[in-house]
Amino acid sequence: MSLLELDSVSVFYGQTQALHEISLVVEPGEIVCLLGGNASGKSTTMKTILGLITPRSGEIRLAGERVTRSAPAARIRRGLASVPEARRVFPEMSVEDNLLTGAFTRRTGIRAELASVYESFPRLAERRRQPAGTLSGGEQQMLAFGRALMSAPTLICMDEPTMGLAPIFVDRVLDLIAALNRDRGLAVLMVEQNAELALSIAHRGYVLNTGHLVLDGPAPSLIDNPAIRTAYFGA
Amino acid sequence: MLDTALAGLVNGSSYALLALGLSLIFGVANVINFAHASVFAVGAMSGWWFSVDLDWPLWAVLLGVTAVTGLLGLVINVIAVTPLAKAPPIAALLSTFAVSVVVDNGAQLVFGPETRRFPALLATDNLGLGGLRFGTLDVTILVVAIGLMLVLGWFLRASRYGRAIRAVAQDRDAAAQMGIPLARVQNLAFVIASVLGGVAGVLGGMYLNNISPTVGSTVGMSAFAAATLGGLGSLPGAVAGGLLLGVVEAFGVSWWGGNARTLITFAVLLIVLWVRPSGLFGKRAPLAAEPMTGTFFGAARTVRLRPWQVAVAAVAAYVVPAVALDDYTVQIGVQVVVYAILALSLTLVSGQAGQISLGQAAPLAIGAYTSALLTTATGLDFWLSLPISGVVAAVLSVVLVSPSWRLRGHYVSIATLATGLLVAAAAVNFDWLTNGPSGVSAIPPPTLFGASVSAPLAVYFLDLTILLVVLLLVVRLRRSTLGRIWSAVREDEVAARSSGIAVADYKSLAFGIGGFVAGIGGALFAQQYGYIDPSVFGISVSLLALTIVVLGGLNSPLGAVVGAIVLVGLPEALRMLQETRMLTYGLLLLAVVLFRPQGLMGKVAR
Numbered sequence: 001m002s003l004l005e006l007d008s009v010s011v012f013y014g015q016t017q018a019l020h021e022i023s024l025v026v027e028p029g030e031i032v033c034l035l036g037g038n039a040s041g042k043s044t045t046m047k048t049i050l051g052l053i054t055p056r057s058g059e060i061r062l063a064g065e066r067v068t069r070s071a072p073a074a075r076i077r078r079g080l081a082s083v084p085e086a087r088r089v090f091p092e093m094s095v096e097d098n099l100l101t102g103a104f105t106r107r108t109g110i111r112a113e114l115a116s117v118y119e120s121f122p123r124l125a126e127r128r129r130q131p132a133g134t135l136s137g138g139e140q141q142m143l144a145f146g147r148a149l150m151s152a153p154t155l156i157c158m159d160e161p162t163m164g165l166a167p168i169f170v171d172r173v174l175d176l177i178a179a180l181n182r183d184r185g186l187a188v189l190m191v192e193q194n195a196e197l198a199l200s201i202a203h204r205g206y207v208l209n210t211g212h213l214v215l216d217g218p219a220p221s222l223i224d225n226p227a228i229r230t231a232y233f234g235a
Numbered sequence: 236m237l238d239t240a241l242a243g244l245v246n247g248s249s250y251a252l253l254a255l256g257l258s259l260i261f262g263v264a265n266v267i268n269f270a271h272a273s274v275f276a277v278g279a280m281s282g283w284w285f286s287v288d289l290d291w292p293l294w295a296v297l298l299g300v301t302a303v304t305g306l307l308g309l310v311i312n313v314i315a316v317t318p319l320a321k322a323p324p325i326a327a328l329l330s331t332f333a334v335s336v337v338v339d340n341g342a343q344l345v346f347g348p349e350t351r352r353f354p355a356l357l358a359t360d361n362l363g364l365g366g367l368r369f370g371t372l373d374v375t376i377l378v379v380a381i382g383l384m385l386v387l388g389w390f391l392r393a394s395r396y397g398r399a400i401r402a403v404a405q406d407r408d409a410a411a412q413m414g415i416p417l418a419r420v421q422n423l424a425f426v427i428a429s430v431l432g433g434v435a436g437v438l439g440g441m442y443l444n445n446i447s448p449t450v451g452s453t454v455g456m457s458a459f460a461a462a463t464l465g466g467l468g469s470l471p472g473a474v475a476g477g478l479l480l481g482v483v484e485a486f487g488v489s490w491w492g493g494n495a496r497t498l499i500t501f502a503v504l505l506i507v508l509w510v511r512p513s514g515l516f517g518k519r520a521p522l523a524a525e526p527m528t529g530t531f532f533g534a535a536r537t538v539r540l541r542p543w544q545v546a547v548a549a550v551a552a553y554v555v556p557a558v559a560l561d562d563y564t565v566q567i568g569v570q571v572v573v574y575a576i577l578a579l580s581l582t583l584v585s586g587q588a589g590q591i592s593l594g595q596a597a598p599l600a601i602g603a604y605t606s607a608l609l610t611t612a613t614g615l616d617f618w619l620s621l622p623i624s625g626v627v628a629a630v631l632s633v634v635l636v637s638p639s640w641r642l643r644g645h646y647v648s649i650a651t652l653a654t655g656l657l658v659a660a661a662a663v664n665f666d667w668l669t670n671g672p673s674g675v676s677a678i679p680p681p682t683l684f685g686a687s688v689s690a691p692l693a694v695y696f697l698d699l700t701i702l703l704v705v706l707l708l709v710v711r712l713r714r715s716t717l718g719r720i721w722s723a724v725r726e727d728e729v730a731a732r733s734s735g736i737a738v739a740d741y742k743s744l745a746f747g748i749g750g751f752v753a754g755i756g757g758a759l760f761a762q763q764y765g766y767i768d769p770s771v772f773g774i775s776v777s778l779l780a781l782t783i784v785v786l787g788g789l790n791s792p793l794g795a796v797v798g799a800i801v802l803v804g805l806p807e808a809l810r811m812l813q814e815t816r817m818l819t820y821g822l823l824l825l826a827v828v829l830f831r832p833q834g835l836m837g838k839v840a841r
Contacts, residue, residue: 050412072411072413072414076413076414089409090401091406093398
């Protein structure tokens with residue numbers, strides 16, 4: 001059973017159609033990237049999956065169960081988690097409180113999860129009492145990952161995880177994503193501006209252009225595909 | 236010395252509880268809850284009812300008040316704040332303001348408007364410590380207040396929903412992505428804040444000894460001042476600001492007398508806004524772009540009347556009262572006209588330039604006092620006093636409000652509110668100039684061609700003529716280059732600034748011209764009644780003026796006139812709603828904001 005299925009999902013902002021019958025799947029243990037230029041509908045797709053926007057038509061399923069109109073909390077309980085665009089840690093809360101906030105939808109196993117996140121990211125354990133706003137960009141990205149892990153997800157949605165990071169952190173973050181996928185068996189759905197970087201760790205990719213799904217396939221087949229260039233820069 | 240400080244701390248703990256609620260709501264909902272003061276009043280009144288009529292013990296009173304005010308907070312959020320989440324912040328400002336009027340006046344209907352004694356329930360003078368005398372009451376107030384603060388602090392730090400509240404306050408979108416239910420968290424914040432406010436009402440009521448359903452307005456403004464002093468959104472700041480303000484007030488009152496309390500409060504508020512708007516503890520400068528108008532009113536297009544329609548209306552305004560109406564009705568017409576002039580000043584300031592003023596009674600009062608004092612004390616002719624009143628009101632408006640241009644959004648409105656209240660407090664306190672609370676009487680009527688203008692119809696003609704001149708002025712201004720610049724400032728301040736517009740100067744100019752118009756209205760007001768005192772220029776006048784323009788259409792000069800007829804004329808003419816008038820204003824304002832934000836005379840642009 002697929003972890004996530006979108007079945008001809010259409011989204012409107014007022015009169016404007018932002019997504020045109022998007023269908024996509026994420027299988028267990030996969031890294032899937034969602035590519036496209038500005039205003040292609042990547043972020044809208046992510047928000048729709050997370051439940052921040054309700055589609056006008058189509059269906060969304062998580063682990064086979066329909067969640068098209070469910071609140072974000074219900075989706076998180078079904079294994080979805082989010083690493084928001086630009087990390088969006090809570091700057092005045094401590095590192096530990098940020099992590100606990102990630103476990104908002106859980107009632108049990110929170111302490112064990114916390115210990116496991118600290119084990120994966122010792123840096124966060126060192127800084128657990130520090131306000132998140134005082135961390136470096138790379139550390140904040142780790143915190144955003146850790147916060148997402150706190151709900152014990154099977155699929156993490158990442159919106160531009162490398163955005164605004166120093167170049168040395170970009171590779172480290174990508175390694176981290178690959179490691180989370182490999183070691184924990186986590187599936188990842190990732191939006192990236194930088195198609196080449198994203199495809200270097202992804203298994204499959206979808207390409208969006210002005211709200212239409214124009215291309216999909218295994219990562220290697222997309223890397224040199226001229227259609228990607230079109231999607232980003234126009235015909 | 237020490238007992239003054241203790242009294243200040245005890246009183247200040249009420250402010251602190253209220254300020255905590257204000258800051259909590261500001262953080263979570265990004266709204267300044269103008270109805271919060273009313274929650275205090277409801278707490279005090281229901282506490283009085285539980286303890287006096289039902290004879291409950293203190294702990295039961297506190298529990299009962301917790302239930303009542305918690306529910307009230309929930310209702311405020313559900314009715315007045317949540318539906319406007321996607322509207323610009325001005326909408327929630329107006330709607331919570333409307334709710335406060337509804338609640339205050341609803342409480343007056345339920346409990347009766349009179350001031351009554353609030354029983355202390357506990358001894359007030361039975362303890363001593365090294366020469367300092369105090370009572371179980373003082374200790375209880377401090378213990379309950381500090382206890383509540385500690386419980387709140389613990390709740391926010393260590394509980395699941397407490398963390399959720401903090402997360403929502405810091406980043407709404409990210410919190411939503413963590414599965415935090417925003418609506419529920421916001422409800423919770425309103426309930427907690429309102430319970431704190433209600434308990435503050437009981438404690439404050441016991442401390443003040445005397446309460447009435449409108450007790451919230453003064454205490455509420457002190458709480459605003461305290462929250463701003465501490466830094467809006469900062470909870471430690473709210474506590475520090477509340478206690479500090481309580482102590483400062485206590486010393487001020489012991490030096491200058493009870494009337495000084497409001498003057499101190501509003502002076503502190505205004506000075507904080509001018510000097511350090513982020514407050515003592517505020518980390519972030521409150522400069523986040525927060526357009527106060529934009530689409531909410533920008534979508535409205537003014538209904539245009541053809542010139543012949545305007546001419547017919549103007550002629551009818553002269554002829555009909557002369558031939559068909561009795562003196563009583565004509566006097567109502569005079570009131571309508573004066574309020575229309577005041578409302579037109581707001582059409583410029585709030586409609587055209589987009590700066591919501593909650594204190595337009597200030598220039599009205601300044602104009603009225605200027606004219607009244609000049610014509611009584613120096614015997615100056617009314618016709619000379621008229622322009623002088625306008626100029627003095629214009630200059631003082633600009634002087635008082637322009638330091639606030641560093642601020643944005645809600646802060647500007649708070650500054651205008653403080654200005655309005657400060658002017659009224661000054662009129663009470665500066666008795667060497669204004670004759671204090673007893674006011675100025677025997678203001679002579681104006682003369683024209685040697686005849687005294689005192690018959691209702693004559694006054695009406697005079698005021699109506701001035702109204703038409705002002706109307707013409709406002710219409711012309713709106714079509715001028717200046718009007719377009721104001722529109723630019725209203726619609727997009729950043730874009731206006733990037734186009735080289737000196738935004739602050741143009742805002743000041745709007746307040747200046749608006750102040751001039753309101754000052755003229757004030758002079759007419761003073762001559763019409765022959766008597767003025769500070770109570771005439773209370774916050775209800777500012778509110779009425781704002782309701783008139785919002786109802787008529789904030790950006791429509793004719794709307795100001797129509798609004799004045801509907802809100803001032805009709806209730807008087809129909810002799811209805813004597814007791815429920817303010818309540819009706821509040822409900823009307825709320826309904827307009829929720830259901831017809833463009834006003835009666837505005838159309839929605841397609």
